[in-house]
Amino acid sequence: MSESVSTPRVRFAPSPTGYLHVGGARTALFNWLYARHFGGTLILRIEDTDFERSSEEMVEGILEGMRWLGLNWDEGPFYQSKRLELYRQTAEKLLASGHAYYCFCTREELEQRRAAAVAAGRPPMYDRRCRRIEKDIAAQRKAAGEACALRFAVPEGGATSFEDAVFGKVEFSNAEIEDFVLLRSDGIPTYHLSVVADDIDMRLTHIIRGADHISNTPKQVLQYRALGVQLPVFAHVPLILGPDKTRLSKRHGATSVIAYKEFGIVPEAFRNFLSLLGWTPGAAGKDADGKDREIFGSDELIRLFSLDGISKSNAVFDNDKLAWFNTEYIRAYDAQKLLPLIEEEWAKAGFTPDRSQDEVLAAINLVKPRARNLKDFAIAFRAYFIDSFEYDPAAVAKFLKDDFVRALLVELAARYESTAEFTEASTEQVLREFAEEKGVKAGALINGSRVALTGQAVAPSLFAVMVNLGKNRVVKRLAAANNVGTV
Incomplete structure (x- = not known):
């Protein structure tokens, strides 16, 4: 199955054990772009079988994050907690075909053996002892009510490989793959089983996800083959690192997408920034001079996106770069x-x-x-936007510390009040003539007026500010200059 499937079906499948984080949002975005590029389907699946850690609050947080980013889905959300029967049926198929077996080892026994293996310098893998129990005997023990899990019987020789759309051929020796659990003793499926059962049932054509899932993929490939189902296209995208080149975490700042909304980030700017973390549009993304462009609207991203543009190298989350994107979008x-x-x-x-x-x-x-x-x-x-605002104490201390300047601003207010024309040119003329008349530098009145009018030491052209605020507000605020910064 190639990238150019005419109507791909992809999915974003977060676990609601936390809010939508940056890495998950980037995965959702890549899936969304791919689906939209080919006119395919994006499925939203909530992997909530970790009943102790999953919560409705986290689910809503994930949905809110996706809505804020504008990542609309076509099907779902589907909840794994409501699909347990499908997983049990899939497990039964694997058991019936001889690809799975009952494991009666207790947690204490498993921990003791792992500890012994580590002490002996061996990999702490399951030793497959229950695999040697005859099927009939195992079935009888299960029927008698003995607690057991269900494990997949990994081939004991050879290797499991798959073609990855980003990394090429990936191969794992079967000797390095443990006989992994499919169903726990309480009947709850593991991630390895539920994800395969769902991906098959939902007819997914492409699995686009983080590179941290590569080690899980051979276990899923083995199940696909055991069930006689064609593999989807796997595309593992590079991780997102912090500036220190370690995996992005809270120590680098916010990792929740909604936190960036609270910081005042424009959603389209964040989407554009995320899209370039591990993906480049190639030659199609250059300007007329051959330089790489960075600003891409949503329609452009959809048109240009392809798996070929995904990098093998990890991406670095740069907050300064995000701030640049944000200012560019606000200006545009x-x-x-x-x-x-x-x-x-x-x-x-x-x-x-x-x-x-x-x-x-x-x-x-x-x-x-x-x-x-x-x-x-x-x-x-x-x-x-409103007359009730606060003054920056540092600006007041720097430009309105002199009572003489304050008094002049009050007098300047009267001059403006008696002026018929109120344009940028006329307001500037009035101020400069007034400064000359009073024998003071115009800069002192300009800086003082800026603080009195806006509360800030830095603003656009003072006279553009005056015209925008209007004559009445300017007169009122300048006339109150003696009260600025006082309680």
């Missing part, structure tokens, strides 16, 4: 597209702008080139 979005994303930040900050829709959109366009994230529109840029 028009205000109307940014507005619903920013409104979420305003809601979290507990306010609604007290300006008209047109004024709000104009303010967004004014400040978005300086935005690092969406939260800036509710914190650093709050003064552009």
Whole structure:
């Protein structure tokens, strides 16, 4: 089965023992891109048979993360906890065909033997002793109620291999593969059994997942062959590492996708950033000068994505690079597209702008080139949208420490109030003429006005800010300069 299957069926199958993490999101994204590229089907499957650690909260967290990223699925979500009968039926087929056997060893016995093997310098693998029990006797013991698990009978010689779309031929000696458990003694399936039963039942054509699953694949290949089912295409994508080249973890910062939403990351920016962690579009992704492009819209990513572009090398998660993507997307979005994303930040900050829709959109366009994230529109840029805002103490201490400057700003407010024209050119002219009249540098009034009007030491052109805020707000805020920073 080749990559070019006309209607591929792929899946994202997270375990709800934690929120959607970066690695899982990248796997979901690659599957989504592949399905959309070929007009195929993306199935969402929740692997929740770890009943002690799985929770509804984590399931909802996974779904929320996928929705935020815009990764819509076509079928599901299916829950493994509701498909236990399928796994038991699959196990029965393997038992009936002689590819599985009952194991009556207790947990204590297994632990003792593993410890002895380690002490003797041998691999701590199951010694297959229950494999030597005659089938009839094993069935009688099982029927009599003796507790037992079901193990797969791995061939004792030779090797198990498969072709991987990323890594090429991958081969494991069967001597290195333990007779793995299919059903535990309580009847609950292991990952190895449930994933194969589901992938076959859901008619999956491609298994695109992290390279950390490569060691699981021979166990699954053996089951496919034992069940007489054609193998899907396996594509194992490289791991995501932190800047120190160790596997990405909490010590590198947030690993939950929703945390990045809370940081004010634009979902499309995060999607673009994730897509390039371990994948490149090749020659199709270069600009007219032959340089590699990095900004790709969703339609472009879908059109360009292929398994051929997936790297064998691990990817590095660079927070500075993500921040760059975020600023680029914020700058490129028009205000109307940014507005619903920013409104979420305003809601979290507990306010609604007290300006008209047109004024709000104009303010967004004014400040978005300086935005690092969406939260800036509710914190650093709050003064552009509502009259209740805080002043940066450092900015006040630097530019409004002089009472004389404060007094001049109050007087400047009166000048603006009596001015008929209120444009960038006219507001600048008024300020500079006023500074000359008072014998002070215009810069002192510009810096002081910026803090009085926005609460910040850094802002777009002061006179563009004034026009955006409007004459009434400018007059009101400058007139209150004596009260800035006081309680």
